[in-house]
Amino acid sequence: MKYKVTLNGRTYEVEVEHGKAMCVAEYEAYAPAAAPAAPAAAPAAAPAAPAAPAASAVNVTGGETVTAPMPGNILKVAVSVGQTVKEGDLLCVLEAMKMENEIYAPCGGTVTAVPASKGATVDTGAALVVIGGTAVAAAPAPVVAPAPAAAPAPAAAPAPAPAAVSAGTAVKAPMPGNILKVAVSQGQAVKEGDLICVLEAMKMENEIFAPCGGTVIQVLVQKGATVDTDAPLVVIG
Numbered sequence: 306m307k308y309k310v311t312l313n314g315r316t317y318e319v320e321v322e323h324g325k326a327m328c329v330a331e332y333e334a335y336a337p338a339a340a341p342a343a344p345a346a347a348p349a350a351a352p353a354a355p356a357a358p359a360a361s362a363v364n365v366t367g368g369e370t371v372t373a374p375m376p377g378n379i380l381k382v383a384v385s386v387g388q389t390v391k392e393g394d395l396l397c398v399l400e401a402m403k404m405e406n407e408i409y410a411p412c413g414g415t416v417t418a419v420p421a422s423k424g425a426t427v428d429t430g431a432a433l434v435v436i437g438g439t440a441v442a443a444a445p446a447p448v449v450a451p452a453p454a455a456a457p458a459p460a461a462a463p464a465p466a467p468a469a470v471s472a473g474t475a476v477k478a479p480m481p482g483n484i485l486k487v488a489v490s491q492g493q494a495v496k497e498g499d500l501i502c503v504l505e506a507m508k509m510e511n512e513i514f515a516p517c518g519g520t521v522i523q524v525l526v527q528k529g530a531t532v533d534t535d536a537p538l539v540v541i542g
Contacts, residue, residue: 368438369412373427377401382423384434388416396434397421412436473522473542476513478532482506487528489539493521501539502526517541 381398384390394410418435421427486503489495499515523540526532 366439368417369414369436370432371396371408371411371434371436373399373421373429373431373433374406374408375399375401376428377406377426379421379423379425379427379433380405382419382421384416384419386416386419390414390416390436399427399433408433410434410436473540474517474519475537476501476516476539476541478504478534478536478538479511479513480504480506481533482511482531484526484528484530484532484538485510487524487526489521489524491521491524495519495521495541504532513538515539515541 377399378401379397380400383395383397390396390410391413392410396408396410399406399408414437416434416436417438418432420431420435421433427433482504483506484502485505488500488502495501495515496518497515501513501515504511504513519541521539522542523537525537525539532538
């Protein structure tokens, strides 16, 4: 007798006869068919067409204004401005409650305005056609002049460049601080040990003295100035 045995993904065909088993065939195990792919999603519905704009208002003086007897959509406009019509002539077709309603001229005359347009949505009493009289153009909207642009802010003045130090002996700040007093002026003769200026630092007043005698050829600081360590204060030549 023959048997089919599936092991580790393979199928073996075994023949058993008189207590002995012999493999007579070997092949891949049967795999069930893959499930069908899910149907593709239905395409998104196309965006609805925008509604037709409502009929614009028209200013008229005198004449016969033919109005909409009910709300609806204008399917057809059969006349134009300047056209002569007789009583009973078709003016337009108004769709309302799934019915087409023909609007006729109540009198004869010349069409002076056609406020309605094909595709427009109108309300009850909306003006459709004006026969006779005088059409008055609506005043145009006033033109608003744009506000003048604000003037740009003036650019900040550049910081003054530090003064060049002349040749001579430069008296420098021993530490950062504020100048409380300048005791000399340019052209003044000084002796070694004369007071040059007073520097406030760490809440202490520090007197700066001339390291040599000579003439003051530059005064590089003024009262109230803030200086850093080694900033030149005075040059003695």
